[in-house]
Amino acid sequence: MELYINKFNLKYTLESGQFFRYAQKGEWYYCHERDKTFKIKQKENTLEFYGTTREHITKLFGLYSEYEKITKTLSKDPILKKAIRQFNGLRVMQRDPWETTINFQCSTASNIKKIQLNMNKLAEHFGKDARFENETAHLFPEPGQINNLEKIKKCSTGFRAKYIHAVNKLVDDNFFEQLKRKNYIEAKQELVKLPGIGSKVADCICLFSLGKTEAFPVDIWIERIMQQNYFDNKKVSHKEIIEFANTKWGKNAGYAQQFLYHWGRNR
DNA sequence: CGTCAGGTAGCCA
DNA sequence: TGGCTACCTGAC
Incomplete structure (x- = not known):
């Protein structure tokens, strides 16, 4: 299947630390998201993919957002202007909230490689198997299915295991649907009540999966x-940074963060 | 082989 | 609110 796209860069978007279950094979990215397994590649303004729908791709890669409007507004900031020029086409994804929650619980005091390992192992140990191109693909488990603490530990999750185990019991798809209907502040307040989820992880869930x-x-x-x-190289609290971003970029703060993060790490 | 990493929770001033 | 520290374990 194909999809015509504008102002989108698959590589930047996929490799910018918002998505973890993918593997590059030649020109294709093999991706796993919740119960979907698909492969995708980009050639200029065309996205070619197999294994999922146009609707899913459009939502997952944030292709419905008013990208030009957002980047134009953010480009008033000279630093963001550089970042946007260098990484034009980088998008904020809209992922499955349940998988995103477990994903960023795994991210605490960790690194991208290890988070990928955790997520792949959780899928292997708890998810259903599917076939994709004559190979076994592991789907991500449904809410409630990550229910064995010892097995969670076998997924190299370490001290995060007890948090994952607890959250698996506390949430379901309906919980996340309710959060989508709440505003940002309220949704975040609900999320930080969950074990192993603090301000940073809650913000990742809010941005990458709750819109x-x-x-x-x-x-x-x-x-x-x-x-x-x-x-000016001065020490500032996370709270001050959040307030600054909120005042300066408002509803576009999430996009600003994504550009700054990618730019700051790949410069 | 030691150090450290996309934070969080718990405890204390 | 602000400042500490322990925490699993793979990767460098």
């Missing part, structure tokens, strides 16, 4: 980037 475009996840990288570029 809260104003969320501005502050991790150690964003902290450094913001300090260097907007606070």
Whole structure:
């Protein structure tokens, strides 16, 4: 299947730390998202993919957003202007909230490689098997299915295992549907009540899966980037950074974060 | 072989 | 609110 696209870069979007279950094979990216397995490649303004629908691709890769409007507004900021020029086509994805929650619970005090390992192992141990191109693909387990603490530990999750185990019991798809209907502040408040989920992870869930475009996840990288570029190298609290981003970029803060993060790490 | 990493929770001033 | 520290384990 094909999809005509504009102002989109698959590589930047997929490799910018918002999505983890993918593997590059030649010109194709083999991707897994919840119960979907598909492969996708980009050739200029065309996306070619197999294994899923146009609707899914459009939503997952944030292709419905008013990208030109957002980037134009953000480009008033000279630093973002550079970042946007360098990484034009980078999008904020809209993923499955359940998988995103487990995903970013795994991210605490970790790194991209290890998060990928955790997610792939969780799918192997708890998810259903499917066939894709004559090979076994592991689907991500449904809410409620990650229910064995010892097995969760076998997925190299370490001290995060107990949090994953607890959250698996506390949420379901309906919970996330309710959060989508709430505003950003309320949704975040609900999320940080969950074990193993603090401000940063909650903001990632809000931004990457609940459509809260104003969320501005502050991790150690964003902290450094913001300090260097907007606070004259002075120490600032995460709270101050969030307030600054909110005032400066409002509903576009999430996009600003994604550009700054990618730019700051790949410069 | 030691150090450290996309944070969070718990505890104390 | 602000400042500490422990925490699993693979990767460098």
